């Protein structure tokens with residue numbers, strides 16, 4: 001600003017000179033023109049004089065005031081400083097600077113009139129006002145700038161600390177980062193033969209050793225299929241920028257049609273190796289809970305960053321874990337008087353089916369008062385609820401309010417089909433219940449409920465109903481009737497899209513088990529029938545879809561049916577369109593914009609929905625966006641589709 005006035009002065013002088021010259025020329029032709037031009041040039045000269053005098057007095061006054069206000073310091077004193085000093089005016093214009101400043105900052109030229117911003121490495125002048133010191137770099141040297149403000153002006157000292165900053169950077173870059181690696185799907189390889197397993201293990205070891213060597217990192221095998229690598233912070237910085245190509249290298253190890261995958265828990269930011277190792281284990285647990293084939297990076301502030309997770313979670317062949325879980329559940333149940341079973345908001349066939357199955361066992365085998373806690377109005381499994389009401393003698397469903405009023409100190413809450421507090425049918429019931437068990441198949445989210453007595457989590461399972469069928473078969477399945485079997489088969493049918501996605505050997509085993517317990521596929525099919533309004537709404541959404549980079553996207557218009565159900569079903573339906581790998585339906589409900597996303601596995605819709613604040617799993621995910629419009633949410637969705645597909649193409 002000030003500089004502008006300074007630079008105006010020469011222009012005024014040139015203007016004055018031109019006017020004067022013109023006046024001389026005009027004298028012979030027209031005395032009137034001569035006097036006008038002479039008047040203008042005199043006026044211009046006067047302006048120059050006034051501006052220059054005023055500015056000189058401003059500079060003198062401000063510098064004087066500034067240095068006087070800082071006790072004992074005057075201009076001569078500042079000149080003697082062994083580091084660069086500048087006095088700035090109210091808008092950051094440099095009024096005075098010492099010779100050190102001139103030499104270090106502007107190659108010996110004067111800086112008066114420049115704005116201090118020029119020397120702040122792009123930072124804003126407000127940074128100087130905070131008083132914490134502002135880090136800048138000029139001509140290859142680094143400084144911290146401290147400003148002493150006195151009224152509207154300030155003395156700014158540039159303390160050079162290139163050496164210390166370099167040392168700090170080197171120290172931070174060399175901090176240890178422990179990575180714990182596990183071979184995710186070792187079971188797939190050991191199933192075939194010992195040779196396949198040994199071959200895969202050898203290839204993985206070679207790959208991991210090369211990875212460690214590339215960064216001169218410390219590599220150690222710490223278990224049967226576990227490894228520890230200690231990297232440096234700078235290495236991890238590079239790896240995160242490259243999005244961990246190690247995941248792809250490992251996936252290229254293919255034996256007998258099985259592709260290997262690893263999960264990595266990596267910790268950044270700790271000084272001690274011990275602390276880093278503890279947190280790397282925590283991150284590894286998170287990577288496995290999200291389905292494996294990924295790197296989970298945990299930072300000192302306990303935040304996570306995830307990389308990979310492209311392939312579906314590998315199914316565990318052994319059911320030993322479920323037996324252990326079943327035993328743990330019976331021990332907890334033995335110590336309580338009531339068992340409430342609750343799923344997520346807008347409950348669906350999977351959570352209601354699983355709850356119906358468990359309720360039967362809690363009541364009949366464990367002889368406990370047991371109820372399914374549900375909001376009938378918002379449930380998406382109304383037909384199943386009606387079917388159960390009709391077929392069973394007792395009313396097994398209660399509202400969250402009734403459950404809260406009957407809660408005791410020894411009540412147990414079994415949460416099914418979610419592990420997130422924000423998704424619960426009633427978070428109040430969870431908060432008031434002392435004992436909690438979680439049974440869920442969704443990929444683990446960072447903000448999971450972490451105080452459960454038993455956390456039964458299996459991201460490779462197709463559905464919660466599949467998991468509960470296994471648990472029930474380990475506990476005691478004698479009281480289970482065709483009603484519970486129908487309910488649970490409906491849950492599996494929903495989450496596998498009629499046994500088309502996420503199905504493993506254990507899914508069909510669970511279905512066969514339920515069939516043996518009397519489940520009827522026609523009855524189950526009936527639970528998926530819609531009323532005409534919802535059907536019409538679904539068709540409307542599908543018709544409005546357009547395809548973008550292999551993704552069918554539709555913005556749902558408002559209609560008379562159940563918009564949530566219609567959108568979920570339309571998203572399922574849109575996957576049947578030719579050339580479509582993923583589908584997305586945007587709909588408005590509950591004063592928020594919801595997106596239901598589906599895929600057959602080629603595109604990981606969980607990653608896209610996570611970027612928009614939601615989650616789910618690889619083939620079925622969703623998000624809810626507050627304070628936005630469908631149009632804005634649509635633009636956000638397009639940009640996340642772009643970034644995810646670009647990443648996948650490059651990895």
Ligand SMILES: Nc1ncnc2c1ncn2[C@@H]1O[C@H](COP(=O)(O)O[C@H]2[C@@H](O)[C@H](n3cnc4c(N)ncnc43)O[C@@H]2COP(=O)(O)O)[C@@H](O)[C@H]1O
Pocket residue numbers: 348349350351380417442445494495528564565568569572595596597613614615616617620621622623624
């Ligand atoms: N904010 C979130 N964070 C994490 N995870 C989330 C979040 N919001 C949703 N999710 C999970 O995403 C998937 C997909 O959810 P969705 O709402 O798109 O679909 C569920 C139901 O709406 C849908 N559904 C229910 N009944 C029917 C039916 N009769 N026909 C077709 N579709 C139906 O199925 C989805 C059920 O998913 P499930 O809970 O995994 O069983 C979901 O996983 C959310 O948990």
Ligand SMILES: [Mn+2]
Pocket residue numbers: 344347348349350351417
């Ligand atoms: Mn569900």
